Each structure stands twice: as C-alpha cells, then as structure tokens.
Amino acid sequence: MMEEDRDGLLGVTAHTIRVTEAVRDGDSLTFIVISQKLSGSGEYHVARTHEDFQWLQECLFNPEEVPGILGVISPPLPAKPHLNAPTKDLKPLGFLVMGKDLGTYCKVLEIYLQQVAANTRLSKNKCLENFLTSPEAPGHQRVRKSIFNRLSQAMEGLRKEGHKDVDSFFQTERDNNFTLTGFSKTATERFVDVVLTEQKLAVACGHLSTCLHLCVEQRDDHAAQAFSKICVKLSGVVDSMQKNFENVSENNLSTLGLGLDLETRYHEAEKEMLFRRTCKLVELETASRNAERAKPIKKAAMDDLKMKSEKEFDQISGVAKQEIARFHSVHVMLLRQALILWCEKQLVTARETFTCYSQHLQAFRDLGE
Template identity: 60%
Template structure:
C-alpha cells in the first residue's frame, strides 16, 4: 500500500479532459472500476482498477492540502456517494439517480469527478492525482475520520455562522443565491427521480399485462375463438411495444437530464461548503481584529501578527473563491445545458421510433377488421 501523499509538486502525465470510467466489475459486494486515461505523450493509455475506497483516498488527499494558499476557496468537485450492489430504497433515496440498478450513470458521475479534478489548475498539481490515474498499484493511506463529537460541534458551529453578514456584496449575493439554488436543484432532482421510478413501474405493469394476454389465447377451430385469440395476441404485441417505449423514455430521462440534475445538485452543495468555509474564515478574521484592538501593550505585537496572518489567508481564499465561482458557473451552466439538449434529442428519437411502430400496429388492426 502506498503512503499518504500531500505534496503539491507533480504535473499530470495524462490529458485531464479525456479520462473514462469504462467498466465496473462486481465481486460480491465489492465494485471495482476500470479507469482509462490518455497519455500526454500520445504513446498509449493508462488502465487502472480502482475501488470506491480509492476514490475516497484521492478526495481526502485533496482536502488535506492545508499548505496551499487559498485552498479553502476551492469548490472541490463533488464525489458521488458510495454505490451498492442491489441497493435498498434507503440507498436509492440518498444517491438518487446514481442509486438505481444502472451502472452507466454512476460510472459517468465518477468520470466527471475525475475530469474536474484532473483539469483543475490547483488540484491537478497534487501528487495523489497522478498516482491515482497512472499507478498499477492500489493507492493507500488511512482515510481521515471524524468522531461524533467533532461532527456535532461542526453542526453547532455551522448554525452559528451560516447567517453571518458578509463584508463583500459579491459573496453575500452568491450565498443568498446558492441557498435558493441548492434547495431548488435538489427538489427538482428528487421529483424527476419520482417520474423515472413511476415510468419503470408502468413499464413493468405493461410487460405483465402483455404476458397475461397470451393466457387468453384458446386453441380450437371455432371462428369466434380464433378471432378473439388473434386480437389478444396483437394487443399483447402492442403492450409489449408500450413497455419498450416507456423503458426507453425512462432510461433516456435517467442518462441525460436525470444525471444533469444530480450533478447540478451536488455541485451546488460543493459551492455551499466552500462559501461556508470562507464565512468561517471571515469570522476568525473579525475575531483576530477585535483581539488585536483590545490587546494589552505586552501582547499587542503577537496579536497584530495573528491578525496580519489571518488577513493574508483570507485574501488568498477570497481571490481563489471568486475565480472558482466564475469558472464554476460557466461549467455548471454548460453541463446542464448539454444534459437538456441530450434529453430532448433522445426523447425525440424515441418518440419517432415509437410512432412508427404504433402506426404499424394500427395498420395491422385495420387489416384484421
């Protein structure tokens, strides 16, 4: 197992925008993902196998770069939650579209995460990214874990600081908008998931009804029975076509707009976390300034040093954060727009194919008459 890596010294040897998660292998409850990266040298590709724990190792190394100036202003690409084989309803509720028994959307979400990390001007310099994408060995290192007291104290701190008035109108406006968008996108993703789940249930019901119609077919030479049997068979074919149509519609919904809304929701949460980190640093800076003002002469010098250090750190965070927000909004809008376009295109194609098929069924019924 490789030791934990925190240095920010390496440059990637792969194309950051051309990383693919091409396959998922199941071994009991363990999922292993095949990741393919194109070499910058143009001499081939890296093929590595990674588990979800390896993805967590990478994420923790990115989170632990405390020595990088302004790192707390970075909007860290959101890593999807851990998928499970034969997911329960609770897991589906937590993961949304990524919790359904379809691995293409989940692989695409992991792929997006890696591309965003590898193409990020700050995060791509972390040596852990290069190791994750190119090393034939499994990455290692203990994942940072917080105990329950830390989580409770952080929750209490968040309640105290989340409503703190900002000194910069740009960030205050962004915080206000983010609160609305975080709730709205999460709700939209949940409602759209309900639509897809309902479509899947309707498709299953149509399949059952199609099979049940075959039970109505009766043998014999009686003309009435023969006509009735032909109608049942034809109706069975119609409902089988309806099943295939609704299944295609549900799959299109999931792989296009569903995946886009899921990513949008997780990205808004990632920005919310960054904005909260910056707000916490703002509170620390204001406290440092007050302490420096109230300090006695004997402690004045060290308190001034603490204040200057806090001001420098906060300036770095704000500079990075503004760049991140501008870039984030451009990428976010482009990806959601792309999801909407793909959704419309796939649904139009499915509608045309289904209309042609249903027209054939109609002509067949007219012929029977």
C-alpha cells in the same frame, strides 16, 4: 466545471482519464481507472474504491499545497453507492443508481476525475498524481473521525453558516445559492419520481402482455380463433408500450436526469466553498479581536496571526470570485446541453413509437377486413 487545460501539471492527459468498469466483490465495489501517459507511450491502470475517491477529495483541499485552494468550487464527488440496500436508502443517489448497471455511476466518476485533473489549482496536488498512477491503494491512509468529532463539526458548522458576511457580493451569492440549491433538489426529486413511474408502467405493461397471451385458446371454433388473434395483436401493442416506457425512462435518466443531478451537486459544491470562506472569515474576525485585546507581551504574536489570517482570507476570496464567475458562465450551458440532448432523444423515440403504432393500427384494420 471550474477547469482550464493544464495537462502539463500531471503525468497523464486529463481528457483521456476513464473509469471503465465497477468490479463487484460482495457488498463492495472497485472501480478501474485508466489514463493515458502524457508521453503517449502507454497507459496507467489502477483499481480504486470509493474510499480512495473520498481520500483524494480531502487531500485536494489542503491549504498548505496551493494558496487560496479553499476558494475553489470542487467538482462534486457523488455519494457512495450501497449494493443490495433498500430502495429508500438509494434515494440520495437518485439517477446515479437507477440505470440497468453501474455504467452511469462510472461515467460520473470519470467526469469528476477529468474535471479535477483539468483544474489549474487542483491538478497541482501531488495526491492526484498518486491516485491516477500508483498501483497502491491511497485510500487506506484516510483518517476516520469519531462520532464525537463529527457532531462537534456539525454544531460548529451550524453556528458559522448563518454568520453575516462583510462582503455584499458573497452575502448575495450565499443567499442565491441557498434558494437555487433548494429548487434544484426539488426538481431532481420530482424528476426521479417521473422516471420511477415510467419504469413501473413498463413492468405493468409486461405483466399485461403476459396475461393476454394466457387468454389464447387452441380450440377449433371460429370465435375462439378470432378472440385468440385479437389477444395476440393486443399483446404486441402492449409490448410496444412497454418498450416505449423503457426507452423514455432511459432517455430521461441519461440526459436531463443526469443534468439535473449534476446541477444539484454543483450548487452543493459552491455552498461548501462559500462555507469554507465563511469559516475563514470567522477565524479572521477572532484573530482581529484577539490582537486588539492582547497584552503588550503577546501583541506582536497576535498581530502576526491576524496578518496571516487576513492574507489567507484575501487569497481565498480572490480565488472564490474567479470560481463563481466561471461557475455562472458554465453551469447554465451544461444544463442547456442536457435539455437539448433530452429533447433530441425523446423526439427520436417518439418517431420510432409512431411508426410502430402505425403498423399495429394497420394490422388491426387488416384483421377486421
């Protein structure tokens, strides 16, 4: 979403990046990433796990790489898919694992990489070049944090999350983000329920169609033959109903479903950016207090630390304002595109279903005559 065309920063062309398939190996997945060389003379083919994607996401926000990078709204990386997991454990992934295969999940990872590569600041990170071109698996370098570190960070996060902002622009944005994130999550969860219900109805129609076929009799009397014909005709109608539910649910999944999912994850990404800025604000306020209370022998060092923190905070705030402006101008357009595509696909499905039901109705009329 937060993107500009700066392919020259990479050895690959951003819009040619593709995640073509997910290879299963027991309970693990490996994703095949293909990208076109900038020279146009060939392609890079690399295999990456979800841990490698997580490693890349962490590397992208190294403050030492690009000044103000913590103010960037990162393209959101979807949660790791868990194969053979109970249905309740798949709920956080929602629409990403509800398709017939992992093609939808691969598409989301592809969009993620394209948006990272097209971002003027994120594409400067050398880790991205390594991720897209190196045959080695970079994710093996990822440092795993202990449960105690994660708990400590969670408690620290709760403390800083409610910290009052000094800038009314960012405080208003944080308040709005909190509200919109909740609404988008609720809308996505409700739409997931709709798609699940449509899928259950499709399965039920399949069972009913089978039961109607079991009612067909091979006797020679006229009444039995008439009853069998009706059962066969009804079975065809129910088969059409099953196909309609399957098509409608697939349309919901691939259009508005993914649009809502992307909307939710981008609001979460903006929330993470705003939180990073808040953490830097707390750090600046602490440095300012320490500089005021410092003894003469440490005064110069504390003042330097304060100036460094203030410079970093101003850089992050400047980048954040640019990112927020782009975010508001683009995310509504993306959701609108999903809604338009959803309507178009459902109209096509409705016309096809109308034609099919009209044929069934004429068949019943002919049977009555």
